[in-house]
Amino acid sequence: MEPIRLAVNGRTDIGQVREENEDSIRCHSSENHPFAYVVVADGMGGYSGGAMASNIAADTLQDQLDKLLNATFLSCSPQQQQLMLRAALVDAIGVANRKILDKKQSHPQFSHMGTTLVSAVIWQDFLVVAHIGDSRAYLWNNYGLQPLTKDHSVVQQMIDSGQLTREQAQSSQVRNHITRALGVAEKAEATINSWTLKESALLLLCSDGLTEYLCDHEIQRVMATYRPALECVYHFIDDANQRGGRDNISAGIIEFCNRADAVVEFSGNPVTLKPKQKGDITIRKTQR
Structure with a gap:
């Protein structure tokens, strides 16, 4: 089997309207090991x-x-490493949530702050994705585009219950209302999924400043069209800005190269760190 090769790129942009960029992005690819996030x-x-x-x-x-x-x-x-990788994400999310809560307590002027989060980590051919809120992860390969996350949002709940179609959700008045975030409750309700990657693929992580303007079909078109693949992040930013750029825009890509020719396979079921409770807080992102 050919060795696994990983490469990353990411960009965040203030957009056309906001006075401050409230998005943050971090990217890393190891020089010595098949590890990237x-x-x-x-x-x-x-x-x-x-x-x-x-x-x-x-x-x-x-x-x-x-x-x-x-x-x-x-x-x-490998099995122990996969468990350690998932545990590292769980721990990190818990620590981040605690730090935000502590900062809010010591600085009352930041009492309304919080953040969505999406993170993808690859070790060898093992992929773990953790998310909370409506920042998303997608996987694209020769079989097309696959969403890897489901928004923690009011409109997603309405879609799931049949009250809205995906097309109606795009123009809903509550499309920016999320039901989970870091820094709003004592326990962070992140969802973690894991997969084994069996063929070359691209992973996209993005904030809703991108998905506000580009539907899944348009995201797939960009990822299938532009090469080098890592430069897709620039096209995503430009497309969102050209269509209005009302929000900050962030996009990060991991390029996973493997010669093996098979489909992407699930290696485990989705895991929610904390069961959803009745009366969960709804956060209006338009407060930003």
Whole structure:
């Protein structure tokens, strides 16, 4: 089997309307090991609170993930490594949530801040995606585009219950209302999925400043068209800005290259860290 090759690229842009960029993005690809990650956080809260929250989340995940490839990890079996990778994401999300809550308590002017989060980590051919809120992850390969996340949002709940179609959701008055975020509750309700990658693919992580303007079909067109593939992030930013750029826009891509010719296979069922409770808080991202 050909060796796995990974490459990353990411960009965040203030957009055409906002006075501050409240998105944060972190990207990394190891020079010595088949390990890469992208983290995208979309903050909310205004008065620099959103930017602070997203930076806390992105920095915390970056710090935790950068420590992962130590001697202990490298000496473990593949199955143990997969468990350690998932555990690292769970721990990092919990730490980030705590840091944001602590900052809000010590700085009342940031009492409304919080952030969405989506992170994808690849080790060898194992992919883990964690998300909370409406920042998304997609996988594209020769079989097309596959959403890897489902929004924690009011409109997604309405779609699931049959109250709205996906087309109606695009223009809904509550399309920016999310039901989960970091920094709003004592426990972070992130969802974690994992897959085994069996063929070359591109992973896109993005904030809703991109998906506000580009539907899944248009995202697939960009990812299938432009090469080098990592330059798709620039096309995504430009497309969203040309269509209005009302929000900050962030896009990160991981390029996974593997000669094996098979479909992407699920290696596990979705896991929610904390069951959804009745009366969950709804966060209006338009507060930003």
